[in-house]
Amino acid sequence: MIEVTVGYVAGFIAAAIVVAQMFCPTAIALILAGFLRDTETVATWNIASRVLQRTWWPTILQSDSVQSHGVRPRISLISWAVPIIAVLIAIAGVVTPLGLYEEIDTLGRRLGSFSYVRDSGSFGAATSQRGLHNFSRTCSWGHSLLDQGPAPCPYSGSSVIVSGSNRTLNFTMPFGIDSKINPTAKEIFSSGTKGRTTISNFFDIEWRQLTARRRAFVDNGTEVAVGAYRQLESHIMDPSIKVVEGLIVDAANGGIGFRNHTIPTNIDQGASWSEDLLFIEPITSCVGLNLTLDFEVNYTVPSPSIDNLRLTDRGGFVNINRTYPFYNSENTQANPDLDGRAYKGAWLNNFWTMAYLNVTATSNKTVGRKAWSYVDSHLGKEFPLDVDVLTSYRGLGIGRFGSYLDLNHFTIGANPAANWSNPFGVDDRNFSDVEILCSGAGNADLANISHIYVGCGLLRGVPQRVDGGSKLAVYENHSKWSSPLHSCAAAVRAIVKTVTFTVNGTSGLSSLKVTSIMPKNYSSPEDYPLWGMENSGLSMDGISSIWGIISPEYASRPNVSTVKQQEFHIPGYSASLSISQLEPSLGSTTYNLPGSDFPSSVMKLLLPHNSNQGALSKEWPFDLAGASSMPIFERWQALSADAAGISDVIKLLWTDLAASAVVGTKGTLGSINDVPEEAVEISIQVFGRRIKYHYAFGIPAFLLLLVMLSIMLFLLVTSISQSSTINVLRRRLQQLTVGRILTTILYPESSDLAMSSKEWSSANGSKTVLLNHAPQKTAVAEDENLTKYQADTPAEEVKVGLMTSDRRAE
Known part of the structure; x- marks a missing residue:
């Protein structure tokens, strides 16, 4: 139209x-x-x-x-x-x-001039009140039940007296445990974004939903604020940039930006402006195993109606590189080398799978057995497997390495062909080690700036139909399907990005739109943020480390490690047996330090140890795996064809879950949008009708x-x-005026072509002329005596002839 x-x-x-x-x-x-x-x-x-x-x-x-x-x-x-x-x-x-x-x-x-605007949707309704709760944590020494105990956190001022032998330790806290974060730590790790800036920092991140818990020896048994989690909405099927309470959610590329939303006031038709914001985003890399899980749908067998499940060698066994892989771990902040980590995970996963299936041998110097002494496989060779009733083979699957094998013998006997002898005793610990070797840091490693969080696991792509039928008819009986397997490594980083906003002149958060998100452009490396992290000397499982953009004056502190670069990879560790703090069965987080805990906790929801845990389980309120939701199934199916697409799956899922976990409290009006002296002066481009x-x-x-x-x-x-000229024009007009021509011919004594128009009109305007319609050159005046006049000149002859003809016409 x-x-x-x-x-x-x-x-x-x-x-x-x-x-x-x-x-x-x-x-x-x-x-x-x-x-x-x-x-x-x-x-x-x-x-x-x-x-x-x-x-x-x-x-x-x-x-x-x-x-x-x-x-x-x-x-x-x-x-x-x-x-x-x-x-x-x-x-x-x-x-x-x-x-x-x-x-x-x-x-x-x-x-x-900006003012706060609240989200009227579910994100706004479910967000707890901001700025009322203290950040909190406790620290610990040791790793086992025998030697683990409380330790004083940096800057806390707490005292812990340790006594006893190495086998039995006693921990005494004469003044109890204070979980509150010391103001010194807040000052250091907020110093880089003080003043008039829109960039958030570590302590501008809060849990979206908060509750309270009591612990006998913490804060004298008073209630301590802790985070609670439930997913509020899912944006998987809407890959655009969302503005929700406290966040910019990049559902197209992955990542969340922290902003307590304000919009300009006194805007009729709209406006546009840009702000620098802190983003936390996942980065991933996946490597194909060159193995597939193939199956048929068969409703004559018990639930889940999966039959003839098998692992097929697409080159992952027969063409495996027999050299042990290493990845670059020299400077993990500058280069986390996720490609190398994912490849190492894939290589180790395939090796232990081959050993379990007796495709190849492991090394054993005692008996003189060498690894790779044989490889009993070929392209297309199939290895029957038992069906795990807890696994949804019709959807996306993410979990631990080797999860497709019956390592714990839960399904032995269901399929006799799948009862592998496992001659080398491969068990769950071998595949758990794969995760740690891929991630590079475990719970006992020191919590420092080099030990970044990397989550590793196995991703089973959404099945692709292989018998030529409809690619979406995953419930069609006797249809045949194949799911590619990938090894994935995922880290989480903080980065400053420039976000361009527009408002359309209407009220409410719905008027605020994001038109672009780009990494902040720095004129030189000297302008990069200075990222700092506390160097506590405690192990990974003993502290939730604080990090943030700091001022150069704090860089020389002995317990602060720094790196000057565009992005900062969040520290943390991966443990195969650990459960995400956001798991619904736990009810709440341990303490209230979301800037440290939420990035890895969200990732652990995607990389659970058990298939009945995490965000892709059947108990999760949203069908993120696409097992029942056909639109999500179709989207994951399109991304499951190659490793690049599979990497996006993890980023999008992490973003979808993280949006419900945390909220940003800093806006253009300062912390909690309530510090006028920190209000940022922002130049806006005003829109209007043109x-x-x-x-x-x-x-x-x-x-x-x-x-x-x-x-x-x-x-x-x-x-x-x-x-x-005007005179020439006036003369031509007089020459072409029909009345003047007639009077000049008929009445030369009173009319000529040179006299002025007023003179001519006064002398001749009322004279009457008969113009007969007959085709004759005649005209007559009212004076009948003129017809008797004899012409002496040619002009007079015309004049008389005209008069005579007109007389006859009468």
Whole structure:
């Protein structure tokens, strides 16, 4: 449907006016012709001639005034230019306005005045009140039940007395345990974003939902704020950038930005501006195992109606590289080498799977057995497996390495062909080690800036149909399917990005849109943020480490490690037996330090140890695996075809879960949008209505302008040469006036072609002339005596002849 613009309306009006301009004079001239008589005063003939000759009737009727026979070419050319230009003017008058249109455009820049706006949706309704709860944590020494105990956290001022032997340790806390974060730690790890900036820091991140718990020896048994988790919404099927309470959710590329939302006030048509915001986003890499899980749908077998499950060698066994892989671990903050980690996970997973299936041998120096002494496989070789009733083979699957094998013998006997002898005793511990070797840091490693969190696991892609049927008919009986297997390594990083916002002039958070998200552009490496992390000397499982952008003055502190670069990889560790703090069965987090805990906790929901845990389990409120939701199944199926697409799956799932976990509290008005001295001065581009033009519609007007310029140039030349002047024009008008011509011929004593118009009108205007319609060169005046006059000259002969003829006509 064509949109009716202001230009179109103006064009329609102009067309109507052109029609009226042509119709009215033409119709009036026709009416005037009917009122004229053959006998009229010469003044009447003048007026009537002027009216009739100025209409289109001479051209329509091809009357004498338009006949070109005998006309000088120059005069004919100029005379035809008049109607042609008139037509051009009419076309330009109609077409030119059609190019006009109105749109919202930028009008100028000014400093914006912002105010807080709350999310009226589920994210806003479920978000706990901000700024009322203390951040908290406790620290510990040791790793086992025998030697693990409380330890003083950095800057806490707590005291712990340790006594006893190495086998039995006693921990005494004379002043109890204070879980509150010391102001010194807050000062250090907030210093880099103090003042007027929109960039959030570690302590600007809070749990979206909070509850409280008591612990006997912590804070004197008083309630301690802790995080609670439930997924509020899922944006998997809407891959766009969302603005929700406290966050920018990049559901297209993955990642969340922290912003306590404000919008400009006193904006009628809208505005645009940019802000630098802190984002936390997952980065992933996946490597194909060159193995697939193949199965058939068969409703004659028990639930889950999966039959003939088998592991197929697509090159992962027979073509495996027999050299042990290593990845780059020299500077994990600058280069986490996720590709190398994912490849190592894939290699180890395949090796232990081959050993379990007796495809190859493991090394054993005691008996003199060498690894790779044989490889009993070929492309396309199938290895029958037992069906795990807890696994949803029809959807996406993410979990531990080797999860497709019955390592714990839970399903032995269901499929005799799948009862592998496992001659080398491969068990769950071997595959658990794969996760730690891939991630690079375990619970006993020191919590420092080099030990970044990397979650590793096995991703089973959504099955692809292989028998030529519908790719979505995953419940069709006897259909055949194949799921690719991938080894994935995922880290989480903090990075500052420049976000461009627009508002459309309406009220509410729905008016706020994000038009672009780009990494912040720095003029030189010297301008990169200085990221800091506390160096506590405790192990990974003994502390939730604080990190953030810090001021250079704190970089030299002995217990602060720093790195100056664009992004900061969140520290942490991966343990195969650990459960995410956000797991619904736990009810709440341990303490209230989301900036440290939430990135890895969300990732652990995607990499659970057991298939009945995590965000892809059957108990999760949203079908994120696509086992039942066909749109999600189709989307994951499209991304499961290669390793690059599979990497996006983890990023999108992490973002979907993280949006419900945390919220940003810092906005343009400072922390909690309630610190006026920290309000940021932001220049906004104001929008307003602006009239614009499509220049193609101006072509007739441009041509008319060119014609006018040509006429003006020609007129200037003729005026300079004195060939065209007002006096000349006046004389030509007098020569061409029909009444003056008649009186000059009939009444030479009172009329000539040189006298002024006023003199002529006064002397001759009321004289009557009969112009007979008969084709004779005759005319008669009212004085009958003139017919008796004998002509002595040719002019008088014409005059008398005209009078005599008219007398006979009477």
